[in-house]
Amino acid sequence: MRSLEGLSINLATVRQQWNLGEAVEACARHGISAIDPWRDQVAAYGLANSAKVIKDHGMRVTGYCRGGMFPASDAAGRAAAIDDNKRAVDEAVTIGAECLVMVVGGLPLGSRDLSAARRMVVEGLAALMPHARAAGMPIAIEPLHPMYAADRACVNTLRQALDICEQLGDGIGVAIDTYHVWWEPDLEEQIARAGRDKCIFAHHICDWLVPTRDLLLDRGMMGDGVIDLVGFRRMIEAAGFFGPQEVEIFSAENWWKRPGDEVLKTCIERFRAVC
Protein backbone atom coordinates (compact mmCIF):
# COMPACT_ATOMS: atom_id res chain seq x y z
CA MET A 1 0.00 0.00 0.00
CA ARG A 2 1.35 3.43 -0.98
CA SER A 3 2.61 5.54 1.92
CA LEU A 4 0.60 8.70 2.60
CA GLU A 5 3.87 10.59 2.43
CA GLY A 6 3.23 10.61 -1.31
CA LEU A 7 -0.02 12.55 -0.89
CA SER A 8 -0.54 16.29 -0.48
CA ILE A 9 -3.83 18.15 -0.21
CA ASN A 10 -4.21 21.44 -1.97
CA LEU A 11 -6.49 23.26 0.43
CA ALA A 12 -8.72 24.56 -2.36
CA THR A 13 -10.10 21.01 -2.27
CA VAL A 14 -11.72 21.67 1.11
CA ARG A 15 -12.07 25.44 0.95
CA GLN A 16 -15.82 25.43 1.53
CA GLN A 17 -15.58 23.16 4.57
CA TRP A 18 -12.69 24.44 6.68
CA ASN A 19 -10.47 27.40 7.41
CA LEU A 20 -6.72 26.86 7.16
CA GLY A 21 -6.24 25.79 10.77
CA GLU A 22 -9.13 23.33 10.64
CA ALA A 23 -7.90 21.94 7.34
CA VAL A 24 -4.36 21.39 8.65
CA GLU A 25 -5.71 19.64 11.75
CA ALA A 26 -8.01 17.47 9.64
CA CYS A 27 -5.17 16.45 7.32
CA ALA A 28 -3.02 15.52 10.32
CA ARG A 29 -5.92 13.52 11.78
CA HIS A 30 -6.16 11.53 8.53
CA GLY A 31 -2.41 10.86 8.44
CA ILE A 32 -1.75 13.32 5.63
CA SER A 33 1.51 15.21 6.08
CA ALA A 34 1.60 17.67 3.18
CA ILE A 35 -0.59 20.56 2.07
CA ASP A 36 -0.69 23.49 -0.34
CA PRO A 37 -2.66 26.48 0.97
CA TRP A 38 -4.05 29.42 -1.02
CA ARG A 39 -3.21 33.04 -0.33
CA ASP A 40 -6.76 33.98 0.60
CA GLN A 41 -6.86 31.11 3.10
CA VAL A 42 -3.60 32.25 4.66
CA ALA A 43 -4.81 35.87 4.75
CA ALA A 44 -8.07 34.86 6.43
CA TYR A 45 -6.29 32.77 9.08
CA GLY A 46 -3.40 35.22 9.47
CA LEU A 47 0.11 34.70 8.10
CA ALA A 48 1.78 34.11 11.48
CA ASN A 49 -1.03 31.83 12.68
CA SER A 50 -0.85 29.89 9.43
CA ALA A 51 2.92 29.44 9.70
CA LYS A 52 2.50 28.30 13.31
CA VAL A 53 -0.27 25.73 12.77
CA ILE A 54 1.61 24.31 9.77
CA LYS A 55 4.82 24.02 11.79
CA ASP A 56 3.09 22.66 14.88
CA HIS A 57 1.66 19.80 12.82
CA GLY A 58 4.94 19.13 11.02
CA MET A 59 3.26 19.70 7.69
CA ARG A 60 5.25 19.73 4.49
CA VAL A 61 4.08 22.57 2.21
CA THR A 62 4.34 21.34 -1.36
CA GLY A 63 3.43 24.71 -2.80
CA TYR A 64 1.75 28.04 -2.16
CA CYS A 65 -1.13 29.08 -4.42
CA ARG A 66 -0.77 31.44 -6.04
CA GLY A 67 1.23 34.22 -7.60
CA GLY A 68 0.86 35.42 -11.16
CA MET A 69 -1.77 37.57 -12.86
CA PHE A 70 0.91 39.69 -14.53
CA PRO A 71 -0.84 41.22 -17.56
CA ALA A 72 -2.52 44.57 -17.03
CA SER A 73 -3.73 47.40 -19.24
CA ASP A 74 -1.07 49.87 -18.14
CA ALA A 75 2.43 50.01 -16.69
CA ALA A 76 1.18 50.90 -13.21
CA GLY A 77 -1.00 47.79 -13.16
CA ARG A 78 1.89 45.59 -14.26
CA ALA A 79 4.18 47.10 -11.63
CA ALA A 80 1.54 46.53 -8.97
CA ALA A 81 1.30 42.88 -10.02
CA ILE A 82 5.05 42.45 -9.68
CA ASP A 83 4.99 44.03 -6.21
CA ASP A 84 2.16 41.75 -5.18
CA ASN A 85 4.13 38.75 -6.41
CA LYS A 86 7.09 39.80 -4.29
CA ARG A 87 4.82 39.78 -1.24
CA ALA A 88 3.59 36.32 -2.29
CA VAL A 89 7.21 35.12 -2.41
CA ASP A 90 7.77 36.44 1.13
CA GLU A 91 4.61 34.76 2.41
CA ALA A 92 5.68 31.51 0.78
CA VAL A 93 8.99 31.75 2.64
CA THR A 94 7.19 32.41 5.92
CA ILE A 95 5.01 29.31 5.67
CA GLY A 96 7.90 27.17 4.48
CA ALA A 97 6.52 26.43 1.00
CA GLU A 98 8.62 24.45 -1.45
CA CYS A 99 7.52 26.62 -4.37
CA LEU A 100 5.25 29.52 -5.27
CA VAL A 101 2.76 28.38 -7.90
CA MET A 102 2.08 30.82 -10.73
CA VAL A 103 -1.24 31.25 -12.48
CA VAL A 104 0.15 33.79 -14.85
CA GLY A 105 -2.96 35.72 -15.89
CA GLY A 106 -4.90 36.16 -19.12
CA LEU A 107 -5.91 39.08 -21.31
CA PRO A 108 -6.14 42.53 -19.74
CA LEU A 109 -9.72 43.80 -19.72
CA GLY A 110 -10.80 44.79 -23.21
CA SER A 111 -7.71 43.38 -24.90
CA ARG A 112 -7.69 40.85 -27.72
CA ASP A 113 -3.90 40.75 -27.98
CA LEU A 114 -2.87 37.38 -26.56
CA SER A 115 0.72 37.72 -27.77
CA ALA A 116 1.08 40.97 -25.84
CA ALA A 117 -0.33 39.34 -22.70
CA ARG A 118 2.18 36.54 -23.09
CA ARG A 119 5.01 39.05 -23.36
CA MET A 120 3.76 40.75 -20.17
CA VAL A 121 3.91 37.41 -18.38
CA VAL A 122 7.51 36.81 -19.35
CA GLU A 123 8.46 40.37 -18.42
CA GLY A 124 6.68 40.09 -15.08
CA LEU A 125 8.34 36.81 -14.22
CA ALA A 126 11.73 38.17 -15.27
CA ALA A 127 11.22 41.16 -12.98
CA LEU A 128 10.24 38.89 -10.09
CA MET A 129 13.04 36.35 -10.36
CA PRO A 130 15.82 38.32 -8.63
CA HIS A 131 13.59 38.68 -5.55
CA ALA A 132 12.57 35.01 -5.68
CA ARG A 133 16.17 33.85 -6.04
CA ALA A 134 17.32 36.07 -3.20
CA ALA A 135 14.58 34.59 -1.03
CA GLY A 136 15.43 31.05 -2.12
CA MET A 137 11.86 30.51 -3.27
CA PRO A 138 11.40 28.36 -6.41
CA ILE A 139 8.81 29.73 -8.85
CA ALA A 140 6.55 27.11 -10.45
CA ILE A 141 4.67 28.15 -13.59
CA GLU A 142 1.45 26.16 -13.83
CA PRO A 143 0.39 25.89 -17.45
CA LEU A 144 -3.40 26.08 -17.39
CA HIS A 145 -5.82 24.38 -19.76
CA PRO A 146 -6.38 26.39 -22.95
CA MET A 147 -10.00 27.03 -21.91
CA TYR A 148 -8.55 29.52 -19.38
CA ALA A 149 -6.38 31.40 -21.90
CA ALA A 150 -8.59 34.49 -21.90
CA ASP A 151 -9.29 34.99 -18.24
CA ARG A 152 -6.81 33.07 -16.06
CA ALA A 153 -3.58 32.04 -17.71
CA CYS A 154 -2.18 32.56 -21.18
CA VAL A 155 0.52 29.93 -20.59
CA ASN A 156 -1.40 26.91 -21.82
CA THR A 157 0.96 24.06 -22.54
CA LEU A 158 3.87 22.44 -20.82
CA ARG A 159 6.01 23.16 -23.88
CA GLN A 160 5.21 26.86 -23.66
CA ALA A 161 5.96 26.96 -19.92
CA LEU A 162 9.27 25.15 -20.38
CA ASP A 163 10.27 27.55 -23.14
CA ILE A 164 9.77 30.38 -20.63
CA CYS A 165 11.78 28.53 -17.97
CA GLU A 166 14.64 28.09 -20.43
CA GLN A 167 14.56 31.77 -21.18
CA LEU A 168 14.53 32.87 -17.52
CA GLY A 169 17.16 30.57 -16.06
CA ASP A 170 17.64 29.18 -12.56
CA GLY A 171 14.96 29.04 -9.91
CA ILE A 172 11.95 28.73 -12.19
CA GLY A 173 10.18 25.52 -13.16
CA VAL A 174 6.71 24.07 -13.59
CA ALA A 175 3.80 22.72 -11.59
CA ILE A 176 2.34 19.93 -13.71
CA ASP A 177 -1.39 19.44 -13.14
CA THR A 178 -3.00 16.43 -14.81
CA TYR A 179 -6.22 18.38 -15.36
CA HIS A 180 -4.56 21.06 -17.44
CA VAL A 181 -2.13 19.08 -19.58
CA TRP A 182 -3.49 15.52 -19.90
CA TRP A 183 -4.61 16.16 -23.50
CA GLU A 184 -1.27 17.46 -24.82
CA PRO A 185 -0.14 15.57 -27.92
CA ASP A 186 3.54 15.78 -26.91
CA LEU A 187 3.00 15.27 -23.17
CA GLU A 188 5.51 12.47 -22.64
CA GLU A 189 8.20 14.32 -24.57
CA GLN A 190 7.66 17.55 -22.62
CA ILE A 191 7.57 15.83 -19.21
CA ALA A 192 10.85 14.14 -20.06
CA ARG A 193 12.29 17.51 -21.09
CA ALA A 194 11.13 19.06 -17.79
CA GLY A 195 12.90 16.26 -15.96
CA ARG A 196 16.14 16.77 -17.87
CA ASP A 197 15.94 20.48 -17.05
CA LYS A 198 15.37 19.66 -13.33
CA CYS A 199 12.35 21.89 -13.29
CA ILE A 200 9.42 19.76 -12.17
CA PHE A 201 8.57 21.48 -8.89
CA ALA A 202 5.08 20.09 -8.23
CA HIS A 203 2.61 17.51 -9.49
CA HIS A 204 -1.09 18.26 -9.05
CA ILE A 205 -3.80 15.69 -9.64
CA CYS A 206 -7.53 15.50 -10.21
CA ASP A 207 -9.66 14.07 -13.01
CA TRP A 208 -11.44 15.25 -16.17
CA LEU A 209 -15.13 14.48 -16.00
CA VAL A 210 -17.27 13.57 -19.02
CA PRO A 211 -19.41 15.58 -19.26
CA THR A 212 -17.77 18.59 -17.62
CA ARG A 213 -20.58 20.92 -16.56
CA ASP A 214 -18.61 24.05 -15.69
CA LEU A 215 -15.34 25.36 -17.07
CA LEU A 216 -13.90 26.14 -13.65
CA LEU A 217 -15.72 24.37 -10.84
CA ASP A 218 -16.44 20.84 -12.09
CA ARG A 219 -13.14 19.04 -11.64
CA GLY A 220 -13.33 15.38 -10.77
CA MET A 221 -12.08 13.18 -7.94
CA MET A 222 -9.34 10.87 -9.16
CA GLY A 223 -10.91 7.81 -10.77
CA ASP A 224 -14.18 9.50 -11.68
CA GLY A 225 -12.95 10.78 -15.04
CA VAL A 226 -10.88 9.83 -18.05
CA ILE A 227 -7.30 10.69 -17.13
CA ASP A 228 -4.83 7.80 -16.91
CA LEU A 229 -3.38 8.97 -13.60
CA VAL A 230 -1.11 5.98 -13.04
CA GLY A 231 0.33 6.36 -16.53
CA PHE A 232 0.80 10.05 -15.84
CA ARG A 233 2.67 9.39 -12.58
CA ARG A 234 4.93 6.93 -14.37
CA MET A 235 5.90 9.64 -16.85
CA ILE A 236 6.58 12.05 -13.98
CA GLU A 237 8.66 9.48 -12.10
CA ALA A 238 10.53 8.49 -15.25
CA ALA A 239 11.48 12.16 -15.46
CA GLY A 240 12.94 11.99 -11.97
CA PHE A 241 10.25 13.64 -9.87
CA PHE A 242 9.15 11.65 -6.82
CA GLY A 243 7.46 14.39 -4.78
CA PRO A 244 3.92 14.08 -3.46
CA GLN A 245 0.90 14.00 -5.73
CA GLU A 246 -1.08 17.05 -4.69
CA VAL A 247 -4.86 16.75 -4.94
CA GLU A 248 -6.48 19.96 -6.19
CA ILE A 249 -10.21 19.73 -6.87
CA PHE A 250 -12.57 22.65 -7.54
CA SER A 251 -16.02 21.11 -7.34
CA ALA A 252 -18.85 23.48 -6.48
CA GLU A 253 -21.69 21.00 -6.89
CA ASN A 254 -20.10 17.85 -5.50
CA TRP A 255 -16.97 17.69 -3.34
CA TRP A 256 -17.27 21.18 -1.91
CA LYS A 257 -20.73 20.20 -0.64
CA ARG A 258 -19.61 17.03 1.17
CA PRO A 259 -18.18 16.81 4.70
CA GLY A 260 -14.45 17.54 4.67
CA ASP A 261 -13.62 14.26 6.38
CA GLU A 262 -15.41 12.34 3.62
CA VAL A 263 -13.44 14.29 1.00
CA LEU A 264 -10.08 13.51 2.65
CA LYS A 265 -11.01 9.86 3.15
CA THR A 266 -11.92 9.61 -0.52
CA CYS A 267 -8.69 11.34 -1.58
CA ILE A 268 -6.71 8.76 0.38
CA GLU A 269 -8.65 5.81 -1.05
CA ARG A 270 -8.34 7.03 -4.62
CA PHE A 271 -4.67 7.99 -4.15
CA ARG A 272 -4.03 4.37 -3.24
CA ALA A 273 -6.35 2.80 -5.81
CA VAL A 274 -6.05 4.78 -9.05
CA CYS A 275 -3.11 7.20 -8.85
Add this chain to the structure above:
Amino acid sequence: MRSLEGLSINLATVRQQWNLGEAVEACARHGISAIDPWRDQVAAYGLANSAKVIKDHGMRVTGYCRGGMFPASDAAGRAAAIDDNKRAVDEAVTIGAECLVMVVGGLPLGSRDLSAARRMVVEGLAALMPHARAAGMPIAIEPLHPMYAADRACVNTLRQALDICEQLGDGIGVAIDTYHVWWEPDLEEQIARAGRDKCIFAHHICDWLVPTRDLLLDRGMMGDGVIDLVGFRRMIEAAGFFGPQEVEIFSAENWWKRPGDEVLKTCIERFRAVC
Protein backbone atom coordinates in the same frame (compact mmCIF):
# COMPACT_ATOMS: atom_id res chain seq x y z
CA MET B 1 -17.24 47.26 -47.84
CA ARG B 2 -16.30 43.56 -47.98
CA SER B 3 -18.17 41.50 -50.58
CA LEU B 4 -20.52 38.88 -49.20
CA GLU B 5 -18.74 36.38 -51.43
CA GLY B 6 -16.27 36.13 -48.56
CA LEU B 7 -18.96 34.91 -46.14
CA SER B 8 -20.31 31.39 -45.67
CA ILE B 9 -22.89 30.24 -43.15
CA ASN B 10 -22.40 26.92 -41.42
CA LEU B 11 -25.99 25.81 -41.04
CA ALA B 12 -25.46 24.71 -37.43
CA THR B 13 -25.68 28.46 -36.75
CA VAL B 14 -29.39 28.44 -37.60
CA ARG B 15 -30.19 24.80 -36.89
CA GLN B 16 -32.95 25.59 -34.37
CA GLN B 17 -34.68 28.05 -36.67
CA TRP B 18 -34.80 26.41 -40.11
CA ASN B 19 -34.55 23.16 -42.00
CA LEU B 20 -31.97 22.95 -44.77
CA GLY B 21 -34.25 24.22 -47.52
CA GLU B 22 -35.45 27.16 -45.47
CA ALA B 23 -31.89 27.99 -44.45
CA VAL B 24 -30.65 27.98 -48.04
CA GLU B 25 -33.52 30.21 -49.13
CA ALA B 26 -32.88 32.58 -46.23
CA CYS B 27 -29.18 32.84 -47.04
CA ALA B 28 -29.99 33.61 -50.66
CA ARG B 29 -32.50 36.26 -49.55
CA HIS B 30 -29.76 37.95 -47.50
CA GLY B 31 -27.27 37.88 -50.37
CA ILE B 32 -25.17 35.09 -48.88
CA SER B 33 -23.89 32.67 -51.49
CA ALA B 34 -22.08 29.97 -49.50
CA ILE B 35 -23.13 27.47 -46.85
CA ASP B 36 -21.90 24.39 -44.98
CA PRO B 37 -24.68 21.97 -44.02
CA TRP B 38 -24.55 19.20 -41.41
CA ARG B 39 -25.27 15.56 -42.17
CA ASP B 40 -28.33 15.42 -39.95
CA GLN B 41 -29.75 18.47 -41.70
CA VAL B 42 -29.18 16.85 -45.10
CA ALA B 43 -30.69 13.56 -43.90
CA ALA B 44 -33.78 15.32 -42.55
CA TYR B 45 -34.33 17.26 -45.79
CA GLY B 46 -33.33 14.36 -48.02
CA LEU B 47 -30.04 14.06 -49.90
CA ALA B 48 -31.50 14.62 -53.37
CA ASN B 49 -33.70 17.48 -52.19
CA SER B 50 -30.72 19.06 -50.45
CA ALA B 51 -28.56 18.82 -53.55
CA LYS B 52 -31.37 20.32 -55.61
CA VAL B 53 -32.14 23.32 -53.40
CA ILE B 54 -28.42 24.07 -53.07
CA LYS B 55 -27.95 23.92 -56.84
CA ASP B 56 -31.14 25.86 -57.60
CA HIS B 57 -29.88 28.73 -55.46
CA GLY B 58 -26.36 28.60 -56.89
CA MET B 59 -24.92 28.08 -53.42
CA ARG B 60 -21.26 27.39 -52.95
CA VAL B 61 -20.77 24.61 -50.35
CA THR B 62 -17.62 25.45 -48.39
CA GLY B 63 -17.71 22.18 -46.46
CA TYR B 64 -19.87 19.32 -45.28
CA CYS B 65 -20.08 18.66 -41.54
CA ARG B 66 -19.05 16.14 -40.58
CA GLY B 67 -17.20 12.88 -40.86
CA GLY B 68 -14.90 11.45 -38.21
CA MET B 69 -15.63 9.71 -34.90
CA PHE B 70 -13.12 7.00 -35.72
CA PRO B 71 -12.14 5.56 -32.31
CA ALA B 72 -14.21 2.64 -31.05
CA SER B 73 -13.80 -0.10 -28.46
CA ASP B 74 -13.50 -2.91 -30.99
CA ALA B 75 -12.50 -3.58 -34.58
CA ALA B 76 -16.11 -3.88 -35.72
CA GLY B 77 -16.87 -0.44 -34.36
CA ARG B 78 -13.85 1.06 -36.08
CA ALA B 79 -14.76 -0.62 -39.39
CA ALA B 80 -18.32 0.69 -39.11
CA ALA B 81 -16.96 4.20 -38.58
CA ILE B 82 -14.84 3.93 -41.73
CA ASP B 83 -17.85 2.72 -43.73
CA ASP B 84 -19.92 5.59 -42.42
CA ASN B 85 -17.21 8.02 -43.42
CA LYS B 86 -17.22 6.61 -46.95
CA ARG B 87 -20.94 7.35 -47.11
CA ALA B 88 -20.24 10.86 -45.85
CA VAL B 89 -17.72 11.32 -48.67
CA ASP B 90 -20.33 10.25 -51.20
CA GLU B 91 -22.93 12.61 -49.74
CA ALA B 92 -20.39 15.44 -49.83
CA VAL B 93 -19.86 14.74 -53.53
CA THR B 94 -23.61 14.73 -54.16
CA ILE B 95 -24.14 18.15 -52.62
CA GLY B 96 -21.03 19.58 -54.26
CA ALA B 97 -19.09 20.26 -51.08
CA GLU B 98 -15.54 21.58 -51.33
CA CYS B 99 -14.38 19.40 -48.45
CA LEU B 100 -15.62 16.92 -45.85
CA VAL B 101 -14.91 18.28 -42.37
CA MET B 102 -13.61 15.75 -39.84
CA VAL B 103 -14.38 15.82 -36.15
CA VAL B 104 -12.19 12.86 -35.48
CA GLY B 105 -13.66 11.46 -32.25
CA GLY B 106 -12.45 11.10 -28.68
CA LEU B 107 -11.93 8.27 -26.24
CA PRO B 108 -13.93 5.07 -26.75
CA LEU B 109 -16.39 4.53 -23.90
CA GLY B 110 -14.55 3.45 -20.76
CA SER B 111 -11.10 4.07 -22.19
CA ARG B 112 -8.44 6.29 -20.66
CA ASP B 113 -5.91 5.64 -23.42
CA LEU B 114 -5.72 8.87 -25.40
CA SER B 115 -2.66 7.74 -27.36
CA ALA B 116 -4.55 4.66 -28.56
CA ALA B 117 -7.51 6.82 -29.61
CA ARG B 118 -5.15 9.03 -31.57
CA ARG B 119 -3.70 6.02 -33.34
CA MET B 120 -7.23 4.88 -34.24
CA VAL B 121 -7.89 8.28 -35.80
CA VAL B 122 -4.81 8.10 -38.00
CA GLU B 123 -5.63 4.51 -38.99
CA GLY B 124 -9.24 5.42 -39.76
CA LEU B 125 -8.25 8.40 -41.88
CA ALA B 126 -5.65 6.32 -43.70
CA ALA B 127 -8.29 3.70 -44.48
CA LEU B 128 -10.67 6.38 -45.77
CA MET B 129 -8.26 8.30 -47.98
CA PRO B 130 -8.27 6.00 -51.04
CA HIS B 131 -12.08 6.35 -51.23
CA ALA B 132 -11.90 10.12 -50.71
CA ARG B 133 -9.18 10.53 -53.35
CA ALA B 134 -11.10 8.39 -55.84
CA ALA B 135 -14.16 10.56 -55.23
CA GLY B 136 -12.12 13.74 -55.54
CA MET B 137 -13.31 14.88 -52.11
CA PRO B 138 -10.77 16.76 -49.97
CA ILE B 139 -10.73 15.72 -46.31
CA ALA B 140 -10.38 18.56 -43.78
CA ILE B 141 -9.32 17.63 -40.27
CA GLU B 142 -10.72 20.16 -37.83
CA PRO B 143 -8.53 20.29 -34.74
CA LEU B 144 -10.92 20.83 -31.84
CA HIS B 145 -10.25 22.77 -28.65
CA PRO B 146 -8.54 20.60 -26.00
CA MET B 147 -11.66 20.74 -23.82
CA TYR B 148 -13.19 18.29 -26.31
CA ALA B 149 -10.30 15.80 -26.22
CA ALA B 150 -12.24 13.21 -24.23
CA ASP B 151 -15.58 13.18 -25.97
CA ARG B 152 -15.37 14.79 -29.42
CA ALA B 153 -11.93 15.02 -30.96
CA CYS B 154 -8.50 13.94 -29.79
CA VAL B 155 -6.80 16.03 -32.48
CA ASN B 156 -6.46 19.24 -30.50
CA THR B 157 -3.89 21.52 -32.11
CA LEU B 158 -3.14 22.69 -35.60
CA ARG B 159 0.37 21.30 -35.23
CA GLN B 160 -1.00 17.85 -34.42
CA ALA B 161 -3.44 17.97 -37.34
CA LEU B 162 -0.72 19.06 -39.76
CA ASP B 163 1.56 16.26 -38.56
CA ILE B 164 -1.22 13.82 -39.52
CA CYS B 165 -1.68 15.48 -42.90
CA GLU B 166 2.04 15.15 -43.60
CA GLN B 167 1.85 11.49 -42.71
CA LEU B 168 -1.19 10.75 -44.91
CA GLY B 169 -0.24 12.63 -48.08
CA ASP B 170 -2.38 14.22 -50.78
CA GLY B 171 -6.03 15.12 -50.43
CA ILE B 172 -6.06 15.80 -46.71
CA GLY B 173 -5.78 19.16 -45.00
CA VAL B 174 -7.29 21.20 -42.19
CA ALA B 175 -10.34 23.26 -41.36
CA ILE B 176 -9.07 26.09 -39.14
CA ASP B 177 -11.69 27.34 -36.70
CA THR B 178 -10.80 30.43 -34.68
CA TYR B 179 -12.72 29.10 -31.67
CA HIS B 180 -10.63 25.97 -31.40
CA VAL B 181 -7.13 27.24 -32.06
CA TRP B 182 -7.03 30.95 -31.17
CA TRP B 183 -5.06 30.22 -27.95
CA GLU B 184 -2.26 28.16 -29.56
CA PRO B 185 1.18 29.52 -28.65
CA ASP B 186 2.61 28.69 -32.10
CA LEU B 187 -0.50 29.64 -34.10
CA GLU B 188 1.16 31.95 -36.61
CA GLU B 189 3.93 29.45 -37.30
CA GLN B 190 1.48 26.58 -37.82
CA ILE B 191 -0.87 28.58 -40.05
CA ALA B 192 2.12 29.54 -42.21
CA ARG B 193 3.13 25.87 -42.34
CA ALA B 194 -0.39 24.89 -43.40
CA GLY B 195 -0.19 27.44 -46.18
CA ARG B 196 3.15 26.15 -47.41
CA ASP B 197 1.70 22.64 -47.44
CA LYS B 198 -1.35 23.89 -49.42
CA CYS B 199 -3.66 22.30 -46.94
CA ILE B 200 -5.90 25.03 -45.60
CA PHE B 201 -9.27 23.81 -46.85
CA ALA B 202 -11.65 25.89 -44.72
CA HIS B 203 -11.69 28.78 -42.26
CA HIS B 204 -14.44 28.80 -39.62
CA ILE B 205 -15.15 31.78 -37.41
CA CYS B 206 -16.95 32.62 -34.19
CA ASP B 207 -15.81 34.19 -30.92
CA TRP B 208 -14.69 33.07 -27.45
CA LEU B 209 -16.94 34.56 -24.77
CA VAL B 210 -15.74 35.58 -21.30
CA PRO B 211 -17.23 34.00 -19.33
CA THR B 212 -18.07 30.89 -21.34
CA ARG B 213 -21.06 29.24 -19.64
CA ASP B 214 -21.13 25.90 -21.43
CA LEU B 215 -18.32 23.87 -22.96
CA LEU B 216 -20.24 23.13 -26.17
CA LEU B 217 -23.15 25.49 -26.69
CA ASP B 218 -21.95 28.94 -25.67
CA ARG B 219 -19.94 30.12 -28.65
CA GLY B 220 -20.04 33.81 -29.38
CA MET B 221 -21.01 35.97 -32.34
CA MET B 222 -17.96 37.61 -33.90
CA GLY B 223 -17.09 40.73 -31.94
CA ASP B 224 -18.72 39.63 -28.70
CA GLY B 225 -15.62 37.82 -27.40
CA VAL B 226 -11.87 38.10 -27.17
CA ILE B 227 -10.55 36.66 -30.43
CA ASP B 228 -8.66 39.02 -32.73
CA LEU B 229 -10.56 37.91 -35.83
CA VAL B 230 -9.01 40.44 -38.20
CA GLY B 231 -5.52 39.45 -37.06
CA PHE B 232 -6.49 35.83 -37.53
CA ARG B 233 -7.73 36.42 -41.08
CA ARG B 234 -4.50 38.24 -41.91
CA MET B 235 -2.51 35.17 -40.84
CA ILE B 236 -4.77 32.95 -42.96
CA GLU B 237 -4.46 35.21 -45.99
CA ALA B 238 -0.70 35.54 -45.53
CA ALA B 239 -0.67 31.75 -45.77
CA GLY B 240 -2.41 31.97 -49.14
CA PHE B 241 -6.01 31.06 -48.26
CA PHE B 242 -8.63 33.50 -49.52
CA GLY B 243 -11.76 31.33 -49.28
CA PRO B 244 -14.87 32.43 -47.40
CA GLN B 245 -14.95 32.87 -43.65
CA GLU B 246 -17.56 30.37 -42.52
CA VAL B 247 -19.60 31.36 -39.47
CA GLU B 248 -20.24 28.43 -37.15
CA ILE B 249 -21.94 29.31 -33.86
CA PHE B 250 -23.43 26.85 -31.37
CA SER B 251 -25.40 29.04 -28.98
CA ALA B 252 -28.24 27.34 -27.14
CA GLU B 253 -29.19 30.27 -24.93
CA ASN B 254 -28.68 33.18 -27.30
CA TRP B 255 -28.40 32.93 -31.10
CA TRP B 256 -30.36 29.70 -31.45
CA LYS B 257 -33.27 31.45 -29.70
CA ARG B 258 -33.36 34.48 -31.99
CA PRO B 259 -35.16 34.75 -35.34
CA GLY B 260 -33.01 33.32 -38.11
CA ASP B 261 -33.19 36.51 -40.14
CA GLU B 262 -31.79 38.47 -37.20
CA VAL B 263 -28.94 35.97 -36.88
CA LEU B 264 -28.01 36.24 -40.57
CA LYS B 265 -28.27 40.02 -40.50
CA THR B 266 -25.94 40.11 -37.50
CA CYS B 267 -23.49 37.68 -39.15
CA ILE B 268 -23.30 40.02 -42.16
CA GLU B 269 -22.82 43.14 -40.03
CA ARG B 270 -20.11 41.56 -37.91
CA PHE B 271 -18.42 39.97 -40.92
CA ARG B 272 -18.04 43.47 -42.32
CA ALA B 273 -17.16 45.21 -39.06
CA VAL B 274 -14.87 42.93 -37.06
CA CYS B 275 -13.71 40.00 -39.22
